[in-house]
Amino acid sequence: MVKKRYIWPLLQEYLSLFPAVGLIGPRQVGKTTLVKNLLLEKESIYLDLEKASDKAKLANAELFLKTHQNKTVILDEIQMMPELFTELRSLIDEKREAGRFILLGSASPDLIRKSADSLAGRIAYLELTPFHLGEVEADEIDKLWIRGGFPLSYLANSERGSRLWRENFIKTYIERDLGLLGLNTDPFLVERFWRMLAHAQGGLLVSENFARALGISRPTVNRYLEFLHGSFMVRLLQPYFPNVKKRLVASPKVYIRDSGLLHTLTGIDSYEDLINQLLVGNSWEGFVIEQICNVLGDPYEYYFYRTHQGAECDLLLVKSGKVKHAIEIKNTLSPKISKGFRISMQDTRAEKGAIICRITDSYPLEENIEAMGLWNFLENKKPTFSK
Known part of the structure; x- marks a missing residue:
């Protein structure tokens, strides 16, 4: 039997404090399942950046994300579009409130590279590991x-x-x-x-x-x-x-x-x-x-x-x-x-x-x-x- 994921309460706390929260960890570790079961304070929208249809929605990322600025935007497999980090920085600076973005990634911030500088001071990272x-x-x-x-x-x-x-x-x-x-x-x-x-x-x-x-x-x-x-x-x-x-x-x-x-x-x-x-x-x-x-x-x-x-x-x-x-x-x-x-x-x-x-x-x-x-x-x- 598996208990509730250990990181759950800390993730909820981070979402109440930071404009963006990055949940990183290997593929197939349960990041998407965990986030979809979160009790979020506002309506959310989920985009899988491995899907062509979801990536197409971000052809004009600024316009799309501003349209959903009152929602929590969940961007899965963020390493597929690292260019989004610069856009997210501008949007966060315009409206700095907690829980705006949840970024899911199968690579460390260092491997994604652009994220560490682009969202410095605006994002907190948590790692979801396999069951322990x-x-x-x-x-x-x-x-x-x-x-x-x-x-x-x-x-x-x-x-x-x-x-x-x-x-x-x-x-x-x-x-x-x-x-x-x-x-x-x-x-x-x-x-x-x-x-x-x-x-x-x-x-x-x-x-x-x-x-x-x-x-x-x-x-x-x-x-x-x-x-x-x-x-x-x-x-x-x-x-x-x-x-x-x-x-x-x-x-x-x-x-x-x-x-x-x-x-x-x-x-x-x-x-x-x-x-x-x-x-x-x-x-x-x-x-x-x-x-x-x-x-x-x-x-x-x-x-x-x-x-x-x-x-x-x-x-x-x-x-x-x-x-x-x-x-x-x-x-x-x-x-x-x-x-x-x-x-x-x-x-x-x-x-x-x-x-x-x-x-x-x-x-x-x-x-x-x-x-x-x-x-x-x-x-x-x-x-x-x-x-």
């Missing part, structure tokens, strides 16, 4: 891990149905969606690159290695990565640099954000397949990191820590320049504290430490370090999490 643990039942954590959080994958009637949806999503994304976002290149190369990233889950990103394996240039690899990252398929976790005199790893770590897509890209069809794969630990690590980032959100900055001497920490939660939590992620029922994790806590001056593993409760391992289940950790950090 705050939106499903506690006993369905393995289902969420295997299938991922895309609604049609998670809610499929069977494992086969879920897998077929993900296979089709990957195919459509490579052959169609990337081109619509502006990446016009060989789909076969992009698919190979994406699958290579999946097999490198949780590893350091070394662009030269991918370029050599694919027979392309490093700038081309970085361009592919820019689009996968900007369309919410890939997470780049940056290294943390405290003021210590040690040789630190400088490259980011790379993760396929949705665990279901990760499993499909690596040929894993079921839980039984996964637990017998070398990838299982890295899959669990990426799943935990994604759940924490999605549930806890903006109050924290997220990093990893690693030195060339062997000290390592999978995830740091940083707030106001201080490391609030250092996290080690283990696919085990019997967690132990490593020497490298203790050193990481000392180096980063972390206030607390946690070993997040496959247990369902929590207990202290030593002072300031606990063994915790993922659900327990999120419930502890976000008191409204389980409500």
Whole structure:
């Protein structure tokens, strides 16, 4: 069972404060469904910018939008017409009131490019992610891990149905969606690159290695990565640099954000397949990191820590320049504290430490370090999490 989408109350609040609200996130994540079910204060009009008929209505955008200036105008797939941002800026400046525009996009503001400057100070962005643990039942954590959080994958009637949806999503994304976002290149190369990233889950990103394996240039690899990252398929976790005199790893770590897509890209069809794969630990690590980032959100900055001497920490939660939590992620029922994790806590001056593993409760391992289940950790950090 799926609960109400976590972002709902915040989206309603933003619409009462800002002239334009951008709801961004990957395709098929439920943005349109969510917005169509909002309780808006005024009448709304919805335009899908992938439809030729709706795009034609905006041939004279100023005239059309002024005709509907007393309504909330919902523009879906806004990245298809980035030239609209300049027009929206003028209209907002003429009549600055909350809730005038809702912009839905399948790309980050940086990838859309023109939006960040054109609507600066007039728009607030929210990201709608695939389902996370705050939106499903506690006993369905393995289902969420295997299938991922895309609604049609998670809610499929069977494992086969879920897998077929993900296979089709990957195919459509490579052959169609990337081109619509502006990446016009060989789909076969992009698919190979994406699958290579999946097999490198949780590893350091070394662009030269991918370029050599694919027979392309490093700038081309970085361009592919820019689009996968900007369309919410890939997470780049940056290294943390405290003021210590040690040789630190400088490259980011790379993760396929949705665990279901990760499993499909690596040929894993079921839980039984996964637990017998070398990838299982890295899959669990990426799943935990994604759940924490999605549930806890903006109050924290997220990093990893690693030195060339062997000290390592999978995830740091940083707030106001201080490391609030250092996290080690283990696919085990019997967690132990490593020497490298203790050193990481000392180096980063972390206030607390946690070993997040496959247990369902929590207990202290030593002072300031606990063994915790993922659900327990999120419930502890976000008191409204389980409500």
